[in-house]
Amino acid sequence: MNKDTITMTNNRTNEQYDFNILDATRGPSVVDISSFYKETGMFTYDVGYTSTASCKSNITFIDGEKGELRYRGMLIEELAENHSYLETCYLLLNGHLPTTEQLLDFDLELRHRSFIDESLHHLIDAFPDAAHPMSILASGVSALASFYYEHLNMKDEQECQDMARRIIAKIPTLAAFAYRKSLGIPFIYPNIDLSFTENFLYMMRAYPGGKMKRTANGEEKIKPIEIKALDTIFTLHADHEQNASTTTVRNVASTGAHPYVAISAGISALWGRAHGGANESVMAQMEMIGDVKNVDAFIERAKDPNDEFRLMGFGHRVYKNFDPRAKALKKLQDQLKDELNLDSKLMDIAHRIEEIALNDEYFIKRNLYPNIDFYSGVILTALGIKRPMFTAIFVIGRTVGWITQLMEFKNDSSSKIARPRQLYLGS
Ligand code: ACO
Numbered sequence: 132m133n134k135d136t137i138t139m140t141n142n143r144t145n146e147q148y149d150f151n152i153l154d155a156t157r158g159p160s161v162v163d164i165s166s167f168y169k170e171t172g173m174f175t176y177d178v179g180y181t182s183t184a185s186c187k188s189n190i191t192f193i194d195g196e197k198g199e200l201r202y203r204g205m206l207i208e209e210l211a212e213n214h215s216y217l218e219t220c221y222l223l224l225n226g227h228l229p230t231t232e233q234l235l236d237f238d239l240e241l242r243h244r245s246f247i248d249e250s251l252h253h254l255i256d257a258f259p260d261a262a263h264p265m266s267i268l269a270s271g272v273s274a275l276a277s278f279y280y281e282h283l284n285m286k287d288e289q290e291c292q293d294m295a296r297r298i299i300a301k302i303p304t305l306a307a308f309a310y311r312k313s314l315g316i317p318f319i320y321p322n323i324d325l326s327f328t329e330n331f332l333y334m335m336r337a338y339p340g341g342k343m344k345r346t347a348n349g350e351e352k353i354k355p356i357e358i359k360a361l362d363t364i365f366t367l368h369a370d371h372e373q374n375a376s377t378t379t380v381r382n383v384a385s386t387g388a389h390p391y392v393a394i395s396a397g398i399s400a401l402w403g404r405a406h407g408g409a410n411e412s413v414m415a416q417m418e419m420i421g422d423v424k425n426v427d428a429f430i431e432r433a434k435d436p437n438d439e440f441r442l443m444g445f446g447h448r449v450y451k452n453f454d455p456r457a458k459a460l461k462k463l464q465d466q467l468k469d470e471l472n473l474d475s476k477l478m479d480i481a482h483r484i485e486e487i488a489l490n491d492e493y494f495i496k497r498n499l500y501p502n503i504d505f506y507s508g509v510i511l512t513a514l515g516i517k518r519p520m521f522t523a524i525f526v527i528g529r530t531v532g533w534i535t536q537l538m539e540f541k542n543d544s545s546s547k548i549a550r551p552r553q554l555y556l557g558s
Contacts, residue, residue, distance in 0.1 A: 134151070135151070135152040136149040136150060136151055136152060137149070137150050137152055137162050138150075139171075141171065146171075148167075148170050148171055150162050150163055150164055150166075150167070151163045157192050157194070157201075158192060158193075158194060161184045168552075174552045174553075174554070176554055179448075180378075181448070184373075185373055185378060185381070185549075186373065186381065186539075186540065186543070186546070187543065187545070188372070188373070188536070188539060189203075189226070189539065190202070190203065190223065190370060190372075190532075190535055190536060190539060191203075191370045191371060191372045191532070192204075192372070193371070193372050193449050193450070195447075195449040195450045195451050195452070196451055196452060197452060198450060198452035198453045198454065198455050198458070199455060200371070200455045200456065202219065202222060202223055202369065202370055203222050203223065203226055203227070205222065205228075207366075207367065207455055207456060207459065208455065208458075208459060210222070210366055211363050211366050211367055211459045214228065214366070215362055215366075216327065216328060216362045216363075216365040216366045216369070216528070217234065217237060217238055217241070217326075217327055218234060219365075219366045219369050219531075220237075220299060220369065220531040221233065221234065221237050223369060223370055223531050223532060223535045224292070224295060224531065224534075224535055224538075237296075238326065238327070240296055240300075241296060241299060241300040241327055242300075242321070242323040242325075242327075242330070243300075243323060244296060244297050244300035244301065245300045245301060245303065245304050245321040245323070245330065246301075246304065246320065246321055247271075247275075247301055247304050247305060247308070248278050251271060251274060251275075251278075251305070251308075252308070252318060254270065254271065254274055255267055255271060255305075255308050255309065255312050255318075256312070258270075258312055260315055261313055261315075262309075262312065262313055263313065263519055264306065264309035264310050264312075264313050264519055264520050264522075264523045265309075265398065265399075265401075265402045265408075265519075265522050265523055265526070267305075267308075267309035267312060267313070268302075268305055268306055268309050268398055268523055268526060269395045269398040269399050269402075270395075271305040271308070271309065272298070272302070272305065272391055272394050272395040272398060273391065273392055273395035275298070275301065275305075275391045276389040276390075276391040276392045276395075279294070279297065279391065280389065285390075285538070285541035285542075286541075291538050291541075294390055294391075294534075295531075295534045295535070295538065298390075298391060298394060298530060298534055299530055299531050299534065302526065302527050302530045303321075303327070303330065303331040303334065303527050304321050304334065306331070306520075306523045306524075306526065306527055307319065307331060307334035307335050308334075309523060310335055310517075310520050310523065311334075311335070313517075313519060313520075314517070317339050319333070319334045319335075319337045319339070319341065320334075321334060322334075322341060326358070327362075328358050328361050328362040328365065329353055329358045331361070331527065332353050332357060332358065332361060332514070333353060335516065335520075336353070336515065356467065356470050356471065357471065357514055360463060360467055360471065360510055360514065361514060361524075363459070363463055364460070364463075364507055364510065364511070364524065364528065365524075365527060365528035366528070367456040367459055367460060367503060367528070368456075368503070368524075368525050368528030368529050369528050369529065369531050369532050370529070370531070370532025370535065370536070371529075371532065372449075373536075374406070375400050375401075375403075375405075375406050376397040376398070376400040376401040376406060376407065376529065376533070377397065377532065377533060377536050378400075379393075379396050379397050379399075379400035380393045380394060380396060380397035380533045380536060380537055381393075381536060381537065381540045381549070382396075382549035383396040383397075384537045384540055384541065385540065385546065385547065385548045385549045386548055386549075390534065390537055393533075393537055394530065394533050394534065394537075397529075397533045398526050401522060401525060401526060401529065402522055404443065407504070407522045407525040407526070407529070408522050409443050409444055409502070409504035410444070410503075410504040410507050410508055410511075410521040410522060410524075410525060411508075411518055411519060411521045411522050412443040412444075412504075413443040413444035413504050413505055413508050414477075414508035414509075414512065414518050414521065415443075415518065416429075416442075416443045416444075417477050417480050417481065417508070420480050420484075421480075422476075422480070423479050423480055423483045426480060426483040426484055426487065427487065429442070429484075430442070430484070430487050430488065430491065433445075433493075434491075434493045442484065442488065442499075443504070443505075444501055444502055444504045444505030444506075445488060445494070445499045445500070445501060445502065445505065446497070446498075446499045446500075446502065447500070447502045450498075450500065450502070451498040452498070452500065453500050453501075454500060454501065454502045454503055456502075456503040457500070457501045457502055457503050457505055457506055460503060460506035460507055460510070461501075461506050463506075463510065464478070464506055464509055464510055467510060467513065471510070471513040471514070472513060473509055473510070473512075473513045474509060474512060474513065477508075477509050477512065478509055481505070481506070481509060485501055485505075488500075488501075507521065507524075507525075508521055511524060
């Protein structure tokens with residue numbers, strides 16, 4: 132680490148202060164202002180943390196100018212095209228891709244850990260009919276803390292790994308149960324003969340007794356292309372540096388709360404439409420637009436400063452160029468168009484929105500490009516998944532990122548309870 136400093140002058144007193152500059156292995160350096168209050172008697176002010184690095188991290192890197200995303204140094208495009216979601220999970224948790232043997236062990240372990248306690252069925256059952264899956268999921272994950280309350284020794288590596296693998300394995304089951312509850316249909320238990328992603332599709336689609344839908348051509352099997360599409364979606368969502376939900380997870384964990392309660396808080400933070408909830412809103416918006424001929428009018432609304440309407444799936448705090456995850460999903464959408472019989476009306480609306488927005492001065496000036504949530508809905512719809520489940524799919528993909536970030540936080544001796552200050556303007 133170099134010893135360069137940045138000097139700040141207080142024009143009121145002419146006092147000067149030096150702060151250390153810390154260099155990153157990739158991306159911008161940071162100014163260490165941890166002693167700022169002690170030295171100057173003032174706080175710093177940064178609403179929404181637009182210029183603040185809240186931690187040191189080795190997990191995920193984003194270059195917002197170049198539109199680049201890496202997990203543990205590996206480019207997202209390489210992972211999405213050539214590696215499975217479970218390999219990506221292993222990479223995030225362990226810092227390297229698994230060998231064939233390690234992957235097999237990891238896969239089998241997750242299959243066997245995918246069951247949830249029977250009493251959780253009652254909890255889910257107690258929700259009102261048509262409850263939103265995100266609400267059930269946040270509660271279900273919070274309840275898991277009561278079943279695994281012993282997992283609080285974060286200094287024990289094995290205990291941490293067990294805690295992480297358990298939540299990654301159980302999230303799809305809780306999500307599928309939440310989905311079926313929201314549809315008023317009976318729960319389907321995990322099938323350990325199936326891979327992580329196929330099992331999730333199975334738990335959503337199967338009929339009681341584990342039977343699949345019957346058609347005139349026989350049993351309707353889950354297609355490999357469907358498994359690959361959803362697996363890629365999970366990979367693209369697996370982590371994203373210090374976003375709002377990850378920061379929530381770290382903040383809750385900073386108080387010493389149980390890791391699963393912290394993950395539950397992350398699920399709640401993700402639900403908002405400025406964050407992961409945007410994927411559900413994008414689809415609602417496209418359905419509201421209804422036809423290509425109505426797109427222009429909605430674009431005008433999005434540009435009107437007096438109208439609260441925002442184009443969902445557009446814009447990002449960090450990406451000032453194309454979101455690489457969106458690029459990968461658009462490619463996937465084009466590849467799957469015929470094979471999965473994607474809804475051409477929705478795709479036409481999406482293409483028209485994209486075409487106008489990418490050429491319109493309002494969007495260009497503000498660096499507003501489609502984000503990951505803009506493209507996922509059309510693919511999820513083609514997989515037969517209902518709109519309220521879209522953000523829960525995001526949760527399944529992101530859980531590994533949250534838990535990896537939480538473990539990093541716990542293992543960092545410089546971590547502190549999250550406790551910002553304020554600029555008081557009251558009486
Ligand atoms: N439609 C229209 N205008 C927009 C949009 C949009 N989607 N997003 C931002 N703008 C405008 C703002 O009105 C503002 O304009 P102004 O400078 O004239 O006031 C300018 O662009 C900057 O916007 P901010 O809200 O300051 O940008 P911020 O970085 O705080 O917000 C966010 C980023 C929340 C993603 C925002 O772009 C947004 O609300 N997008 C729509 C929701 C969405 O798609 N969220 C998913 C993000 S990806 C994810 O979380 C997985």
